[in-house]
Amino acid sequence: MSSSDLQSRIVRYGDLRPCKTAFIDAHTPGSDQKENFTIIGGGVSESPDQHVHIRDTPGFNIGAAGQPPKCRNSLHSHTTAEVFFVLKGRWRFFWGRWGSAGEVVLEEGDIINIPTGIFRGFENVGTDYGMIMAVLGGDDAGGGVTWAPQVIEEAQAHGLVLGENGVLYDTKAGQALPDGVAPMPVLSDAELSAFPELPVQDVVRGYVARYQDLMALSRDMPAKVIGPDALLKDRPGFEVSFLSRNSLDAGPITPDKPVVLMPMRGHWHLKTDALETVLNPGDTCLLKPGETHVLTPSMTGEASLYRVTSTDDPAGATWSQG
Incomplete structure (x- = not known):
């Protein structure tokens, strides 16, 4: 094995290339300044602009999120694991249908293994630009992301439409859904009832390490x-x-x-x-x-x-x- 082969599998922090249009809330006020990084694997981006540093998928994906103070990632759910540790800053993680079921604040070095099948979001509550590193389960981490209905509706009001094919279309930039592609449907009340509202103590006790x-x-x-x-x-x-x-x-x-x-x-x-x-x-x-x-x-x-x-x-x- 050559040194160049291993070098190609090392991604330096200073070489990370962000995507600012990775998700449906990229135009939504309060979420429009976040940066998404896909380091290993395909990640969960909904944008073709996302740069992938290493395409190998070792059974999981590695990514990161960078956000200035008061910037948040909107409520969504995963069917595979989503683990974060705080590299820089101070972050609030919240969950539930409306993000009000519970929350926990993580400091640098803390780690959280967010349970699958619940709506979750996160916000930089520090004073400087923050970065969290992510481990996402499976080779296809983008195949199991579901947005809370209000996130889809707010995004449409600001020009971004998510197709049922999982691709974002920016109507403000003149893009339209292709023929035969419908908008991503929002969850019904019956479907939403399957998403649990976990108590704070359960999440902190079973899914957070300091x-x-x-x-x-x-x-x-x-x-x-x-x-x-x-x-x-x-x-x-x-x-x-x-x-x-x-x-x-x-x-x-x-x-x-x-x-x-x-x-x-x-x-x-x-x-x-x-x-x-x-x-x-x-x-x-x-x-x-x-x-x-x-x-x-x-x-x-x-x-x-x-x-x-x-x-x-x-x-x-x-x-x-x-």
Whole structure:
């Protein structure tokens, strides 16, 4: 394996290319300044303008959302897993038919595994531009997104129409639905009744992990964050672990499944047979099965990293798991 092959599977934070027209609420006031990033896989974008950095899909997708203060992502639901950790800023996650069933605020390094089958949204409640990194279940993460009816209606009022083919059309730019393509229908009251309104305590207890707790848990070994025997017990099609300076793996690691490395704090030295490099916060690195590597912090000071590993489990958590 050549060094250029691995280099092509490292996406640097400074090289991320945003899409500002990725979703149906791209013109809706309050949501019109957000940026969407598709790092690994096809992502969930509804726009052909979305740039994909790495098209390989290791059983899940990696993306990110960048938003200025007070900018929000509108209410939507997924049939596959949607996991976020806060890279920069302070973020409010809210859920329910109208976004009023509950909310939780996450700080830098915190992680949330949002239950499938509920309407959810998120907002930058910090004072500066914020960034959250996302892990999305399955190879086709865009196939299971459903918008709350009011989001579709508000978007139409501002010129954006979502076709039943999953493509956005901007009527203000002179675009129209193609012949034979109808607008995406809104959910009926009967269909909406199937979306649960989860209590705050259930979501916080079963689906949120705090950064400082993970730092403590990773004192001697990598902390299991998401998985059947992890802090957040789930089988979303991937497992998430958390590494800090004192919880490094002993010796070289040879994964038998695809692995994605996502540094949170500090600078991490990655060595393989083909390449030595440093991964920094916001960088994303995809390692293939059989790619032996050693990972260590390269400088003194705080160091933390999220590691995502593909599994054979179906891609999608269920909200009823306790």
